[in-house]
Amino acid sequence: MTNPVSDPAYWAARYAEGTARWDLGAPCGVFVSLLAAPHAPPPGRVAFPGCGSGHDVRYWREQGYDAVGFDFAVQAEDIPIENVDVFELGTRYAGVFDTIVEYTCYCAIDPARRTEYAASLRAALKPGGLLVALLFPVEDKPEGPPYGISEAEITDVLGAGLSVVHYSTPTNSAEGREGRERLAIFRSGSAPAR
Numbered sequence: 001m002t003n004p005v006s007d008p009a010y011w012a013a014r015y016a017e018g019t020a021r022w023d024l025g026a027p028c029g030v031f032v033s034l035l036a037a038p039h040a041p042p043p044g045r046v047a048f049p050g051c052g053s054g055h056d057v058r059y060w061r062e063q064g065y066d067a068v069g070f071d072f073a074v075q076a077e078d079i080p081i082e083n084v085d086v087f088e089l090g091t092r093y094a095g096v097f098d099t100i101v102e103y104t105c106y107c108a109i110d111p112a113r114r115t116e117y118a119a120s121l122r123a124a125l126k127p128g129g130l131l132v133a134l135l136f137p138v139e140d141k142p143e144g145p146p147y148g149i150s151e152a153e154i155t156d157v158l159g160a161g162l163s164v165v166h167y168s169t170p171t172n173s174a175e176g177r178e179g180r181e182r183l184a185i186f187r188s189g190s191a192p193a194r
Contacts, residue, residue, distance in 0.1 A: 003110040027059035028103060030134050030170045030183060035063050039166070041130050044098025049086040049121065050105025054079045060101070087116060090123025097124050102133040106158060107146035118158045122188065130165070131186040133158055136173075138182050154184050162186035 034040055043064055048057045051069030058079050060067040069081035070089065084092065086105060100121050109117055121131060133154070141148030155164065166185040173181045 027055050029172045031056055033172055041099045046099045047097045048101050049089060051081060054081055087120050090120035093124045095126050097129055098126055099130045099132060100125055107136060107149055111147050114157055125188040127189050129188045133184045134181055136177050136181045138180055154182060159186040162188055
């Protein structure tokens with residue numbers, strides 16, 4: 001039996017019913033802080049898989065990034081969101097993105113497909129590109145969505161084959177997410193010499 005989270009209709013219904021509790025209604029505060037920091041990702045092409053209403057896509061674009069969202073259930077008219085299954089990013093956009101931002105997609109997909117999803121993200125990164133992941137909930141929670149994420153799988157699954165640039169527990173998480181999120185920034189293999 002296919003997990004219902006793999007069906008776009010499941011997510012469209014959650015938005016229509018007003019049960020999209022993951023939607024903060026504004027840009028994520030952790031990302032607002034990150035983009036104001038000296039170690040913010042450099043300008044470039046940025047992908048947001050499973051972007052939902054696109055609040056973060058919109059904010060990153062306002063900060064000068066060439067940001068685009070990907071989602072198979074929700075569309076926003078004022079920002080570029082492509083209706084693409086996130087598992088196809090690595091084949092449709094191989095080596096395209098300078099940065100990929102993962103937020104509330106990893107915890108929403110069928111946990112049996114996490115390795116496949118992580119591989120798709122890595123394949124879509126340019127050499128030397130960044131995977132910026134704000135992961136929630138980091139706890140033992142087998143039912144979902146959101147499905148729980150272990151500390152070990154953050155590096156062993158999502159960051160497999162990538163170098164850890166940063167790893168922390170944010171101090172400005174959204175209400176109810178305090179202490180349950182991890183910010184992990186990974187870098188793909190070195191960019192080719194020029």
